[in-house]
Amino acid sequence: MAQVNLPNVDGLTTLDQVKNALGIVNKNLTWLLNNLDTRNINELNAEVIIAESITAGKLAADSVQTENLQAGAITTEKIDAGAVTADKITVGELSAITANLGKMTAGEIFGAYIASREAAYPRAELKSSGDVFAAFYDANNYIAVESDYSGVPSLNFFQGGTLKGRLDNLSSIMEMVGLGGLILSASGGDLELNASGVVKVLNWSKLYNDTTNRTLQQDLDSIDSNIVALSSLYDDLNARVTALEGP
Numbered sequence: 390m391a392q393v394n395l396p397n398v399d400g401l402t403t404l405d406q407v408k409n410a411l412g413i414v415n416k417n418l419t420w421l422l423n424n425l426d427t428r429n430i431n432e433l434n435a436e437v438i439i440a441e442s443i444t445a446g447k448l449a450a451d452s453v454q455t456e457n458l459q460a461g462a463i464t465t466e467k468i469d470a471g472a473v474t475a476d477k478i479t480v481g482e483l484s485a486i487t488a489n490l491g492k493m494t495a496g497e498i499f500g501a502y503i504a505s506r507e508a509a510y511p512r513a514e515l516k517s518s519g520d521v522f523a524a525f526y527d528a529n530n531y532i533a534v535e536s537d538y539s540g541v542p543s544l545n546f547f548q549g550g551t552l553k554g555r556l557d558n559l560s561s562i563m564e565m566v567g568l569g570g571l572i573l574s575a576s577g578g579d580l581e582l583n584a585s586g587v588v589k590v591l592n593w594s595k596l597y598n599d600t601t602n603r604t605l606q607q608d609l610d611s612i613d614s615n616i617v618a619l620s621s622l623y624d625d626l627n628a629r630v631t632a633l634e635g636p
Contacts, residue, residue, distance in 0.1 A: 520545075 401407050499517075506512040510527045514520075520533035529550035535543045543557040555566045565571065573580060582588050590596060593606035601608075 401410060501515070501517065503515040504512055505514075510525055512525050514523045514525070516522075518536070521536045523531050523533035525531040529547065531547050533545050533547065535545055538545075538555075538557055539559055541557055541559050543555050543559075545552055546554040551568075553568055554571065555564070555568075557564050557566075593609060594604045596605040598604070598608075
């Protein structure tokens with residue numbers, strides 16, 4: 390930047406000296422008015438800037454740094470819609486943001502807790518550990534996906550805060566476990582058990598006829614007793630026939 394050298398007016402004693410100094414000042418002022426630009430300005434107070442006279446197109450790249458901005462100087466009404474794009478944002482944490490985010494159509498979220506409702510039921514929850522997904526009727530009645538049930542995922546059913554059932558493949562095959570009981574019901578059709586192998590039960594005493602209030606083992610024992618009785622009767626009758634026929 391060109392230097393402006395103002396004359397020293399101290400010690401001027403003649404009119405010609407004063408006129409000469411005034412001419413030098415006038416020359417310098419004329420030069421400044423004709424050549425003034427950003428390179429000639431070291432400091433400019435906001436009070437002398439006309440509103441909206443400085444636009445984004447007038448600012449050089451990286452000319453405005455955050456450390457030069459006064460706290461609260463930039464408010465939302467001063468930012469044009471669409472002026473701030475994703476490639477212009479770099480943040481380490483957004484924990485201070487509480488807002489309606491509208492519709493999110495892309496991106497990735499890690500380590501988050503997401504709930505469909507806040508402090509109310511029914512609701513669904515998504516977490517990064519433990520029961521990674523759960524659907525609640527209320528705080529004590531819900532189903533949850535447990536990510537690590539002895540090394541396998543498990544779908545757990547809770548009633549009254551107590552685990553009532555589980556679906557898992559802990560034994561390398563699908564397991565359905567009812568804690569306190571398990572009902573398989575088919576409405577309007579048959580209940581079929583199809584296996585490429587066999588259908589296993591612990592024993593016949595575990596198959597119970599709800600109509601006769603008897604187990605299959607009881608019925609088999611009754612049939613066996615009748616067969617024994619008939620066999621004994623047959624032997625007795627056969628002996629009588631032999632006796633009557635004589636030698």
